[in-house]
Amino acid sequence: MTATTPGAGSLLDLHRAGRLAAEYPQVRARLADAAGAEFERAGQLLARLGPDPVLRAHEGVPQVRVAVTGHGNLAMLVPPLTAELARHGLLLRPTVTDFDSYVTELSDPAGDLHTARPDLVLCVLDPTMVFDDLPTPWDLDSVHTALDHRIGLIEGLAERFVAGSAATLVLNTLPLPRRFAAQLVDHRSRARLGVLWREAAARLLRLGERSPQIVVLDLDPLLADGVPATDPRLSAYTGTHLSAPLLAAYAREAAHLARHLQGRTKKCLVVDLDETLWGGVLGEDGQDGIEIGEGLRGKAFSAFQKVLRQLAAQGVLLAAVSKNDIGPVREVLRSHPGMTLREDDFVQVRADWQAKPGHLRDLAEVIGIGLDSFVFADDSPHECGLVRDRCPEVDVVALDAEPALHIEKLLADGWFTVRSVTAEDAERTAMYRADAARGELRAAHTGLDDYLHDLGITVTLAPATPAEVPRISQLTLRTNQFNLTTQRLQPAEVQQRIDDPARTVLAVQVGDRFGSSGLTGALFLRRTGEVLTVENFLLSCRVLARGVEDACLAAVLRHASALGLRAVEAEYRATSKNAKVRGLYPGHGFRETGGDSTATAYRHLLEELPAVPGHIRLVDRTGPARTAEEEKQ
Numbered sequence: 001m002t003a004t005t006p007g008a009g010s011l012l013d014l015h016r017a018g019r020l021a022a023e024y025p026q027v028r029a030r031l032a033d034a035a036g037a038e039f040e041r042a043g044q045l046l047a048r049l050g051p052d053p054v055l056r057a058h059e060g061v062p063q064v065r066v067a068v069t070g071h072g073n074l075a076m077l078v079p080p081l082t083a084e085l086a087r088h089g090l091l092l093r094p095t096v097t098d099f100d101s102y103v104t105e106l107s108d109p110a111g112d113l114h115t116a117r118p119d120l121v122l123c124v125l126d127p128t129m130v131f132d133d134l135p136t137p138w139d140l141d142s143v144h145t146a147l148d149h150r151i152g153l154i155e156g157l158a159e160r161f162v163a164g165s166a167a168t169l170v171l172n173t174l175p176l177p178r179r180f181a182a183q184l185v186d187h188r189s190r191a192r193l194g195v196l197w198r199e200a201a202a203r204l205l206r207l208g209e210r211s212p213q214i215v216v217l218d219l220d221p222l223l224a225d226g227v228p229a230t231d232p233r234l235s236a237y238t239g240t241h242l243s244a245p246l247l248a249a250y251a252r253e254a255a256h257l258a259r260h261l262q263g264r265t266k267k268c269l270v271v272d273l274d275e276t277l278w279g280g281v282l283g284e285d286g287q288d289g290i291e292i293g294e295g296l297r298g299k300a301f302s303a304f305q306k307v308l309r310q311l312a313a314q315g316v317l318l319a320a321v322s323k324n325d326i327g328p329v330r331e332v333l334r335s336h337p338g339m340t341l342r343e344d345d346f347v348q349v350r351a352d353w354q355a356k357p358g359h360l361r362d363l364a365e366v367i368g369i370g371l372d373s374f375v376f377a378d379d380s381p382h383e384c385g386l387v388r389d390r391c392p393e394v395d396v397v398a399l400d401a402e403p404a405l406h407i408e409k410l411l412a413d414g415w416f417t418v419r420s421v422t423a424e425d426a427e428r429t430a431m432y433r434a435d436a437a438r439g440e441l442r443a444a445h446t447g448l449d450d451y452l453h454d455l456g457i458t459v460t461l462a463p464a465t466p467a468e469v470p471r472i473s474q475l476t477l478r479t480n481q482f483n484l485t486t487q488r489l490q491p492a493e494v495q496q497r498i499d500d501p502a503r504t505v506l507a508v509q510v511g512d513r514f515g516s517s518g519l520t521g522a523l524f525l526r527r528t529g530e531v532l533t534v535e536n537f538l539l540s541c542r543v544l545a546r547g548v549e550d551a552c553l554a555a556v557l558r559h560a561s562a563l564g565l566r567a568v569e570a571e572y573r574a575t576s577k578n579a580k581v582r583g584l585y586p587g588h589g590f591r592e593t594g595g596d597s598t599a600t601a602y603r604h605l606l607e608e609l610p611a612v613p614g615h616i617r618l619v620d621r622t623g624p625a626r627t628a629e630e631e632k633q
Helices: 007-015 026-030 036-049 049-057 073-085 102-107 140-164 187-210 220-224 232-238 244-261 296-314 325-333 354-367 381-390 401-410 428-443 450-454 465-480 491-499 549-562 628-633
Strands: 064-071 090-095 120-126 168-172 214-215 268-271 317-323 346-351 372-378 395-396 459-461 503-512 515-528 530-540 565-572 591-595 599-604 618-621
Touching: 007 026, 007 036, 026 401, 036 073, 036 565, 049 090, 049 354, 064 073, 064 102, 064 244, 064 268, 073 090, 102 120, 102 465, 102 618, 120 244, 140 168, 140 187, 168 187, 168 244, 214 244, 214 381, 220 244, 244 628, 268 296, 296 317, 296 401, 296 450, 317 354, 317 428, 325 346, 346 354, 346 515, 354 372, 354 381, 372 401, 381 395, 428 450, 428 515, 459 549, 459 599, 465 503, 465 530, 491 503, 503 549, 515 549, 515 599, 549 565
Parallel strands: 064 090, 064 120, 120 168, 168 214, 268 317, 268 372, 317 346, 372 395, 459 618, 530 565
Antiparallel strands: 459 503, 503 515, 515 530, 565 599, 591 599
């Protein structure tokens, strides 16, 4: 059994000993269960430390450049944001602009905000930016005018910002504190104020539909959880117009987005069964004795299952690992009338008496994703401690004996938050189950060549369309193993490359006898004179080891040759996760031409072109139209 995870108290000891920067890689684990005042103190210590001492001690720690601007004093946002990012293994490099400078900072390309080259810009909006503009006394018409002016200003600022920056801009809805509404003495006027306020909120929220670079956080769900909107003393004496608890909740939401932008969104949720999906112990109580669907506790477990199914419908992979016998587990999943989740909702169900960390490592191998893509949820402190100890890459959600709290505990950290859900996300579970069917076909063949021919693989290579931009961006953010340079691109950056006449972005679609795997890869190309450069090449792990990469490179090389180009150049940048593609370019006729400790450069002179694997039908739409017969060749 492992010891309890140390928290901010340990961080204070490290700070006092001058060891906090040296031990920074441990901070993520130390903050895993920290909350409340303990977490607040941790944020203050880490913010005081700053990023530079950490990077001097550990140059590989990923940092996130965040610019903070708004109407009021936002210095109180930095400590909780620092701690929230540290919990996800990220290092904050903040730029906080001057008081009430957001209009200038968002507009001025030479200002502090833009020159900091942030990954994320937090423009924090608060209600005083509207009420400060009102006359005394004020009425509803003046509120309507002030709201229309302020939201129109923000819309214009957002449009100009997106046109001049690749960063993600985060806005938020405006809370309406009672101290403003209560100044109206009649209920009809208060209701009308609520209407005006919500119409303004809708305008803000729709900004996220205009550009993939804009994210608007709706503060209403945070306020509904009992977080106070404002603190009158902070507002009056420091110009901090949102309360400290609301800024802390805002920081948590912003950190979830930053984690996604850094390619660290989780992909798979692994859950226990007994006292997690149902009440009781199946091996002792039997199928008729477990609590699910009926009774107070049974309904709480059903509500939790509905949330898991909701997540799965948006691309989160579900797996179950339980200390149970597999036969009774399958019977419950297939036939129990109270179950919401069924066997087909899971990519894998493991029930035996082996240690759960071993199952997690095996699942990572079978599914083809890293351990750091998993979230593990269990009600047993022993199992949670064991996974934390033996699989530290896995994030753990420690549930307890109160099933009514399961939902809040699982969703608190936004493990699966993404900018947008793609068509491939909605089909992800079915695609991984199709992979299991491919595995069965593979087992039925004694030779790999026969299996690959029997699959009937089709690879389609075509210029990316605007509709494919969100998915291609998602691939750059989430693909680690087959990613030659690990360039993380936001949707706007992908679109910029599509619009650049010197560049081409190719989308890779893969299908076979079991159906389409969807858009599973991309190539980023740039032409300079007589040389074509592969700026990046990435493929989803779901289509590896089938020759897809061979077909794609063969197509690019023969396309360059057909254009009469002199060479194709490429680069491999090593990371801790992409070692398997180190030999990709040399294996396809590229010769090493230089490099350093982080990157290796390659060149192909187009003298001998590799063939498309014989088991693959390549549909190459990168050049002039081809006949069906040519595509088969």
